[in-house]
Amino acid sequence: MRTRDSPALVGVTTSGRGLLSSSDVGSANRARLLQSLVDDGPASRAELARRIKVPRATISSIVSGLLDSGVLIEEEPQPPVDGIGKPPRPLWFAPDALQCGAISVSRGAVDVAVVNARGEILSRRRVPIAPDGRTAELDRQILAAASAALADFRGRLSGIGLTVPALCDSRTSAVVACTPVPGLVGTRLPQLLAERFGVPCVLEQDVRAFAVGEKWFGQARGVRDFAALQFGVGVGAGVMLLGHLVSGRDGHTVQLGHTCVDPAGRPCSCGLRGCWETLTSSHWLRSEAVLRGIPGGRDTTPKRLAGRAAAGDQLAASLLADFSDNIAIGIANLVQLLSLQLFIIHGDVVHAGESFRAHLQASVLQRCMPALAHGVRVEFSELDQDSGLLGAAATVLTRELGVTL
Ligand SMILES: [Zn+2]
Structure with a gap:
């Protein structure tokens, strides 16, 4: 077994040879801030500064950029710890930011949804598919279902997540083996969906996507x-x-x-x-x-x-x-x-x-x-019956935000 390499810890000093430039540090700290939100959930600026161990002023500067670009919003003020001080306002992903197409294939049906980075399902549709259909027929059915369900969100999607009850090769986006829906082996859906919508498509085995979804939303x-x-x-x-x-x-x-x-x-x-x-x-x-x-x-x-x-x-x-x-x-x-x-x-x-x-x-x-x-x-x-859709969205969000799982 292996895991992906852990992200390198990045210092905030720029002194000395071979260290990161200030712009590199800025983007590295931005990545760490986003990683912290994904890993541990909404947090105020002060809490984020504690979590990722950078000065509060650095956090405020990064946050202001993410607020201006509409990625984050400030939630309602929370009661202060110990009842003293200014009520903290947790930062979390904006409802309109990072909307993802989510497609979950199971035996006999495909669910298609649009999910945002808060795990809210904005639109959903279930369409029957031929469980024992040939590959080309399944590709056509699923592509048609996705096209109809995602039409209103075309141009606004950050990417599409596709989860299947199958063994997948994550390096080549290929379905290797699939007992419940045998026709998925050899599917070109990741390529077809990416072409149709002009955004990346991430293929993942359903239960692996469940784990990513549980981490993001569960x-x-x-x-x-x-x-x-x-x-x-x-x-x-x-x-x-x-x-x-x-x-x-x-x-x-x-x-x-x-x-x-x-x-x-x-x-x-x-x-x-x-x-x-x-x-x-x-x-x-x-x-x-x-x-x-x-x-x-x-x-x-x-x-x-x-x-x-x-x-x-x-x-x-x-x-x-x-x-x-x-x-x-x-x-x-x-x-x-x-x-x-x-x-x-x-x-x-x-x-x-x-x-x-x-x-x-x-x-x-x-x-x-x-x-x-x-x-x-x-x-x-x-997450129950939404596990596949939320997991599919979570795989896209993980990729789009450059966070490490
Ligand atoms: Zn066995």
Whole structure:
């Protein structure tokens, strides 16, 4: 695994040979200020000066440029700390600045939206697509959906984010493999969208975009080490380590779903045996429900099981507990391996309810060394069905602002 290189820390002095010029320092400090807003959220000038350790006058000068250009605005005054002094006015992104096209492809549908840098969805549309369509047909359908949904914002978009349920090569903007929508392999959508709208298009795997979206707009704001995990047909993971999105070799995502948790386990679709995914997929849940004689087992979902369990069905409660423990095994491995502190869950699992989440968190903590378990949280994503769109927008914003993830 690797992460992108951390941004070099830049000093504010210009004395001595080989150091940055004052204009370089200005743009470097501007980048650090924007990075701080993205990493830790809205802040006053004084707070920003503390965060990035530059003089207040330097912050004011940078902020005034960003206010004049309409990138930032001053929010309403907040109560001062300790009740003394001038009420601080947090700086945050302006609603009209940095509007992004966001396209989220899933099996059978494409969602298209315009999202601003505050995570507000200004316009949205969902259009059905042929899930098993050929590449050219899918390209045509998705391009048509995007063209219709984004027409009113043409000329105002900073870029377009495209998220797909697929393994992507971030270096070449290519879809490498895609089980839910096989026709996406070989798609030219990033190129076609960039040509149609005259702005950059960023392609990203959905769960990796979820992680970026959680960092910008969700529960991971201010958190450096966390994972967005998606449970459904398989397991997807977007891992953020020291504030950077972890990539595998060749720009591919890491394959946590195919780490072995049971050497004697079931065969996996990847050709190996006992992968984490074989014990946590929707297929496992349904097949176990059938095996255990739970009514409607063939069509069961975490939500339906939770409903049955809440009504006193012991079989359903037992299956949910086993499902939760299976998910916990892989999460605990991540805690032990990377010392992550926050896991944000996406997918159907979030509809299993709070008692499932609480059981899952407890099960994770039981499986970790006490020193590492401290402070570990497992949360359901609050971005829910907007995760794909907000993640797509966040990938564009990250690129446009030059911040590092
Ligand atoms: Zn596997």
